[in-house]
Amino acid sequence: MIKHDVVIIGAGLAGMRAALEVSKELDVALLTKVYPSRSHSGAAQGGIAAALGNSEPDSWEEHMYDTVKGGDFLNDQDAVEEYVKSAPRIIYELEHMGCIFSRTPEGKIAQRSFGGHSKPRACFSADRTGHAILHALHEQLMKKSENVKIYNEWYMHSLITEGNRCNGVVVSDIRTGAVEVMQARAVIFCTGGYGRVFKITTNAFASTADGVMAAFNAGVPMEDPEFVQFHPSGLYRQGILFSEAARGEGGYLLNGKGERFMEKYAPSRMELAPRDIVARAEQSEIDEGRGVDGKDYIHLDLRHLGEARIMERLPQIRQLGIDFISVDCVKDPLPIQPTAHYSMGGIPTDKFGQVVLDDKGTKMEGFFAAGECACVSVHGANRLGTNSLLDATVFGQRSGKSALEYARTVDFAKVNEGREKTRVLKLFEDIFQRKGTESYNEIRDAMKEEMMKNCGVFRDEGKLKICVDNIKKLQTRFKNGKVTDKGKLFNTEIYEIIELGNMLKMAEIIAVGALARNESRGGHHRTDYPKRDDDHFLKHTLVYPSGEDLEIKYKPVVITKHQPAERTY
Amino acid sequence: MATFKIKRYNPEKQAEPYFEDFDLDIPAGSTLLDCINLIKWTQDGSLTYRMSCRSAICGSCAVKANGHAVLACQKQAASLLKKDGTIQIEPLGNMKPIKDLAVDFTPFWDKINKVKPYLQTHDNVPEKERKQSPEQFKLIDDSSTCIMCGACYSDCNVLEVDDNFLGPAALAKAQRFVGDSRDGKTLERVTELSEPGGIWDCTHCGECVERCPKPAEPFYRIKEIMAVALEQGVHNNNGARHALSFAKSIKHSGRLNENQIPVESVGYFNIKGLIELIPIGLRMLLKRKIPPIIHKSIDDVQDVKRIFKELDQ
Numbered sequence: 001m002i003k004h005d006v007v008i009i010g011a012g013l014a015g016m017r018a019a020l021e022v023s024k025e026l027d028v029a030l031l032t033k034v035y036p037s038r039s040h041s042g043a044a045q046g047g048i049a050a051a052l053g054n055s056e057p058d059s060w061e062e063h064m065y066d067t068v069k070g071g072d073f074l075n076d077q078d079a080v081e082e083y084v085k086s087a088p089r090i091i092y093e094l095e096h097m098g099c100i101f102s103r104t105p106e107g108k109i110a111q112r113s114f115g116g117h118s119k120p121r122a123c124f125s126a127d128r129t130g131h132a133i134l135h136a137l138h139e140q141l142m143k144k145s146e147n148v149k150i151y152n153e154w155y156m157h158s159l160i161t162e163g164n165r166c167n168g169v170v171v172s173d174i175r176t177g178a179v180e181v182m183q184a185r186a187v188i189f190c191t192g193g194y195g196r197v198f199k200i201t202t203n204a205f206a207s208t209a210d211g212v213m214a215a216f217n218a219g220v221p222m223e224d225p226e227f228v229q230f231h232p233s234g235l236y237r238q239g240i241l242f243s244e245a246a247r248g249e250g251g252y253l254l255n256g257k258g259e260r261f262m263e264k265y266a267p268s269r270m271e272l273a274p275r276d277i278v279a280r281a282e283q284s285e286i287d288e289g290r291g292v293d294g295k296d297y298i299h300l301d302l303r304h305l306g307e308a309r310i311m312e313r314l315p316q317i318r319q320l321g322i323d324f325i326s327v328d329c330v331k332d333p334l335p336i337q338p339t340a341h342y343s344m345g346g347i348p349t350d351k352f353g354q355v356v357l358d359d360k361g362t363k364m365e366g367f368f369a370a371g372e373c374a375c376v377s378v379h380g381a382n383r384l385g386t387n388s389l390l391d392a393t394v395f396g397q398r399s400g401k402s403a404l405e406y407a408r409t410v411d412f413a414k415v416n417e418g419r420e421k422t423r424v425l426k427l428f429e430d431i432f433q434r435k436g437t438e439s440y441n442e443i444r445d446a447m448k449e450e451m452m453k454n455c456g457v458f459r460d461e462g463k464l465k466i467c468v469d470n471i472k473k474l475q476t477r478f479k480n481g482k483v484t485d486k487g488k489l490f491n492t493e494i495y496e497i498i499e500l501g502n503m504l505k506m507a508e509i510i511a512v513g514a515l516a517r518n519e520s521r522g523g524h525h526r527t528d529y530p531k532r533d534d535d536h537f538l539k540h541t542l543v544y545p546s547g548e549d550l551e552i553k554y555k556p557v558v559i560t561k562h563q564p565a566e567r568t569y
Numbered sequence: 570m571a572t573f574k575i576k577r578y579n580p581e582k583q584a585e586p587y588f589e590d591f592d593l594d595i596p597a598g599s600t601l602l603d604c605i606n607l608i609k610w611t612q613d614g615s616l617t618y619r620m621s622c623r624s625a626i627c628g629s630c631a632v633k634a635n636g637h638a639v640l641a642c643q644k645q646a647a648s649l650l651k652k653d654g655t656i657q658i659e660p661l662g663n664m665k666p667i668k669d670l671a672v673d674f675t676p677f678w679d680k681i682n683k684v685k686p687y688l689q690t691h692d693n694v695p696e697k698e699r700k701q702s703p704e705q706f707k708l709i710d711d712s713s714t715c716i717m718c719g720a721c722y723s724d725c726n727v728l729e730v731d732d733n734f735l736g737p738a739a740l741a742k743a744q745r746f747v748g749d750s751r752d753g754k755t756l757e758r759v760t761e762l763s764e765p766g767g768i769w770d771c772t773h774c775g776e777c778v779e780r781c782p783k784p785a786e787p788f789y790r791i792k793e794i795m796a797v798a799l800e801q802g803v804h805n806n807n808g809a810r811h812a813l814s815f816a817k818s819i820k821h822s823g824r825l826n827e828n829q830i831p832v833e834s835v836g837y838f839n840i841k842g843l844i845e846l847i848p849i850g851l852r853m854l855l856k857r858k859i860p861p862i863i864h865k866s867i868d869d870v871q872d873v874k875r876i877f878k879e880l881d882q
Contacts, residue, residue: 098688107700485615
């Protein structure tokens with residue numbers, strides 16, 4: 001059995017920031033199924049929000065209001081307040097660590113405009129901000145390596161709990177297939193999102209719901225799973241991200257007729273309305289036959305920005321266009337469509353990263369979560385661009401601090417190593433022994449297609465019922481899958497199968513949550529209930545496991561400063 | 570129909586690697602990674618490689634295609650197709666294969682660690698951000714784009730013969746701090762980087778620039794460190810002496826004084842180094858390869874001197 005004071009799963013922004021915090025005093029294991037620098041935080045492009053006021057006067061109050069309005073008033077405002085207040089300090093701290101930022105002529109951190117933010121508040125490093133922060137944190141870990149042991153290419157299978165206390169995790173080494181129990185005083189999940197359940201997504205192949213499903217299987221509910229953000233600018237057919245910074249820098253969205261159609265949907269903010277509104281506007285244009293050449297994409301036009309500006313502020317975007325579709329955005333518009341991007345929902349936590357199990361705030365002792373896998377909830381029904389890097393960093397730090405404080409006070413609890421290990425070994429054995437004929441690839445494609453078609457930008461009761469049914473059928477087919485690689489050494493196939501199993505359950509949870517919410521709010525839009533319904537749904541969804549089924553409960557939203565108001569832009 | 574000739578290796582099954590052919594119709598617009606994924610998902614699930622973001626930022630999926638390292642998700646598969654309808658795929662070079670296309674990155678990361686890849690400052694931490702001008706940012710902009718994919722490391726010609734060389738990625742990472750106006754250890758850094766295995770062991774072949782999928786282009790970063798090392802007066806090593814002697818010779822006569830450069834490179838007072846030159850000198854003498862003892866200037870040497878003068882200004 002492996003023993004560490006604190007075990008952190010996931011080495012993106014949240015995980016590494018948490019590790020830096022815990023390692024001040026305790027011994028930390030940082031486990032990642034890739035390498036830290038390969039984490040998907042690195043794909044974030046546009047920026048990280050903080051009211052520094054470096055280019056225009058700004059305040060945390062404005063940042064808070066923008067975030068709450070952007071989230072369609074489903075955010076827990078006590079958490080939002082602390083989150084936006086800590087933003088400037090956390091940015092300065094990153095800068096002091098060595099993170100590189102684009103600068104103003106006076107040498108201060110430059111800031112640009114972003115969707116839903118009323119002030120230019122996005123601190124950025126050209127168009128690779130996530131990459132810059134990810135590497136800066138990785139550098140800090142390389143500097144302070146003595147207290148942190150990094151387990152590269154290890155996979156986390158399950159959470160070990162006893163009553164309402166978490167005592168460790170069961171993991172395996174992808175390179176050797178060896179299963180190990182990792183005992184810990186505290187566990188932090190920073191396992192990211194699950195955009196891979198959708199056909200068109202910006203997410204990496206690694207974004208597969210491993211963490212949230214391990215928590216769910218241990219009895220922890222999923223909060224607000226129906227709120228999935230579709231990003232307005234995914235590369236046509238591939239979904240690859242073209243940063244919102246392209247619009248922040250002044251890019252236009254044009255339909256097939258060459259019109260700046262956002263005039264109709266958000267006349268005051270135009271292309272810089274929040275993402276849910278822009279993504280729906282795009283989808284409406286496409287559905288109503290005004291896509292480019294009648295097809296299912298529209299144009300992102302940057303030509304008027306000029307080559308110099310594009311090379312200074314958006315060089316990576318330009319290169320992506322050239323490499324992936326042979327379009328140089330200096331000369332031609334880019335074909336884009338809405339793409340699944342971010343999960344507002346996740347493992348429910350309080351504002352200190354502590355995982356909570358119900359509406360009474362009952363704790364799962366020793367279990368913390370941060371970043372995209374967690375739902376604090378600071379983003380409510382729709383996250384604003386640049387608020388996710390901030391979320392990962394702020395709550396990475398906070399969950400690290402909470403875990404450290406908790407772990408200092410408790411001893412290791414007893415863990416039944418044999419029992420825990422056997423469960424995971426049985427999972428492997430079960431998959432290896434399957435004599436089925438179904439192709440996992442076809443099941444995966446069918447799931448992604450289903451979620452895109454019936455649980456995407458526009459939803460209704462009929463579609464969602466079909467979706468839940470079809471996902472359940474896929475879950476059955478999954479048990480009859482065909483495995484080809486039965487070796488132990490670096491068997492990536494078996495891990496893809498395990499991930500698919502997690503995603504099939506996750507897909508069901510998203511659809512069931514969406515089916516129960518008979519209203520439209522933020523990223524969740526029901527054409528049969530096109531209005532927000534505060535009387536019935538100003539509350540967070542909590543989906544619990546209930547045998548093979550799911551059970552839905554709710555918990556209230558924390559409202560402090562801003563009463564829900566009509567949301568227009 | 571294209572044939573992907575993929576190098577397979579599974580030490581659990583065979584001791585030696587071998588090539589296996591997979592036929593695939595390349596769908597329009599597919600990247601190399603799309604094709605490898607299709608092969609894994611529809612033909613042989615045991616095919617092993619790394620990948621994650623598929624948008625050229627995570628650095629997982631570098632492999633060799635037709636003998637050269639590429640980022641699989643960044644290359645259009647059709648562009649790699651050879652005249653005979655094949656694409657040859659192998660694991661990255663200069664690292665040990667684990668299984669199929671996955672290699673052991675341990676030496677790569679060990680070398681990144683060696684260059685102290687983190688900001689080291691002298692000053693007290695200010696309340697807000699440290700100031701850095703857009704021009705100063707520009708000096709580290711390119712090196713900071715490195716995604717640690719290992720493509721440069723794979724195809725580095727020095728690493729092929731000298732394990733001790735830090736390699737292009739680690740040196741590019743070093744430039745990220747040597748060039749950072751906020752870093753307070755520039756002299757210490759360039760001194761360490763001038764030691765054997767460092768910047769002066771690069772042979773300037775430029776292969777890493779060709780292979781780099783990002784603007785990091787390590788050789789240009791290595792040259793930038795060399796310039797800083799010389800500016801900072803870190804001359805007490807063969808590489809720096811060689812570079813200075815080279816420049817001196819050109820400035821003086823417009824051509825290389827090939828008798829003088831080796832001596833100046835090891836240093837006039839480096840008795841051991843000078844003695845080590847003797848056998849090479851003798852062999853050259855026997856093969857009649859000794860350059861003329863009397864070193865003549867080229868006819869237009871005044872023009873060369875003028876260029877140097879302008880450069881100095």
